[in-house]
Amino acid sequence: MIEIDHLTKVYGSATAVDDVTLTAQSGTITAIVGTSGSGKTTLLRMINRLEEPTSGEVRINGETTTDVKPYVLRRRIGYAIQGHGLFPHHTVGRNIGAVPRLLGWPREKIRARVDELLDLFSLDPAEFRDRYPAELSGGQQQRVGVARALASRPDLLLMDEPFGALDPIIRARAQDDLRRIQRTLGSTIMLVTHDMEEAIRLGDHVAVMDGGRLVQYAPPAEIVARPATPFVADMVGDVDRPLRLLSLIPAAEVAEDGAAEGEALPRNASLRDALSACLRTGREAVPVQREEGGPGRATLAAIRARAELPE
Ligand SMILES: Nc1ncnc2c1ncn2[C@@H]1O[C@H](COP(=O)(O)OP(=O)(O)OP(=O)(O)O)[C@@H](O)[C@H]1O
Numbered sequence: 001m002i003e004i005d006h007l008t009k010v011y012g013s014a015t016a017v018d019d020v021t022l023t024a025q026s027g028t029i030t031a032i033v034g035t036s037g038s039g040k041t042t043l044l045r046m047i048n049r050l051e052e053p054t055s056g057e058v059r060i061n062g063e064t065t066t067d068v069k070p071y072v073l074r075r076r077i078g079y080a081i082q083g084h085g086l087f088p089h090h091t092v093g094r095n096i097g098a099v100p101r102l103l104g105w106p107r108e109k110i111r112a113r114v115d116e117l118l119d120l121f122s123l124d125p126a127e128f129r130d131r132y133p134a135e136l137s138g139g140q141q142q143r144v145g146v147a148r149a150l151a152s153r154p155d156l157l158l159m160d161e162p163f164g165a166l167d168p169i170i171r172a173r174a175q176d177d178l179r180r181i182q183r184t185l186g187s188t189i190m191l192v193t194h195d196m197e198e199a200i201r202l203g204d205h206v207a208v209m210d211g212g213r214l215v216q217y218a219p220p221a222e223i224v225a226r227p228a229t230p231f232v233a234d235m236v237g238d239v240d241r242p243l244r245l246l247s248l249i250p251a252a253e254v255a256e257d258g259a260a261e262g263e264a265l266p267r268n269a270s271l272r273d274a275l276s277a278c279l280r281t282g283r284e285a286v287p288v289q290r291e292e293g294g295p296g297r298a299t300l301a302a303i304r305a306r307a308e309l310p311e
Pocket residue numbers: 011014015016034035036037038039040041042043194
């Protein structure tokens with residue numbers, strides 16, 4: 001569990017982070033989102049003490065971070081930034097194994113860990129282990145950067161705009177990969193982004209920052225359905241809100257008993273997928289696979305009902 005407790009950072013006359021308090025559960029992704037200058041990076045860097053707070057504290061699994069020497073803390077907390085920060089003269093394998101080596105892991109264990117991570121990130125170990133960063137594409141470098149940050153199985157992984165430099169298609173893939181890998185490893189992640197779409201897609205919880213303050217901290221569906229302030233509503237994008245909401249609701253959740261024509265949507269399909277299938281086929285309902293009770297159907301009426309936003 002990560003507890004951020006009344007954290008404040010003042011630079012001269014400016015308050016970059018203003019009394020932020022939030023608790024993130026282990027094994028979840030918290031997406032910190034806000035406009036430029038809202039204090040996201042400063043908040044993140046106070047967690048691994050790259051910045052010292054003016055007041056307040058951070059506890060990781062109950063331990064106050066100021067009780068731990070900064071270099072020890074930073075070995076326990078992974079840190080991935082935009083532009084990956086790989087060592088150019090070290091191979092991919094050496095880059096990923098950097099922290100385990102510092103921690104004195106035996107050679108064989110490091111090698112096994114490097115290969116396991118390369119596999120997880122869909123990079124064939126035999127092909128990529130001995131390459132240098134310059135011999136990789138931007139997307140591959142970024143994956144190696146995240147693999148390196150995860151190598152020692154850190155208590156927490158901090159990510160600052162990790163996908164900022166990637167083009168939209170590679171970016172979407174990197175987001176899906178991160179989500180899958182986070183689920184597989186059970187990692188706890190705090191990720192900074194200025195992109196609400198990314199925050200909604202990745203976060204179990206979304207923390208919205210505005211002018212150094214935390215203005216809303218809630219699961220994505222709550223942020224979309226009930227933005228706490230006009231600023232949050234603006235960031236979510238009013239026009240797209242119904243569609244965003246639908247993309248967060250599993251189709252199986254609203255499927256009723258009964259048959260419908262056409263190919264059944266998979267179990268992990270969202271209501272947005274169901275809507276799209278209805279529009280594409282011109283039908284009033286679409287079949288949906290469910291965990292229990294066999295296939296059901298999602299009707300346009302049910303989809304519409306769930307897309308309604310509270311006034
Ligand atoms: N070392 C510093 N000295 C003085 N002011 C600073 C310092 N670092 C950050 N700030 C100020 O604190 C505020 C918050 O900055 P921060 O980098 O945390 O914002 P951000 O939300 O991460 O922005 P961006 O998305 O542009 O990176 C800004 O007004 C910035 O100018």
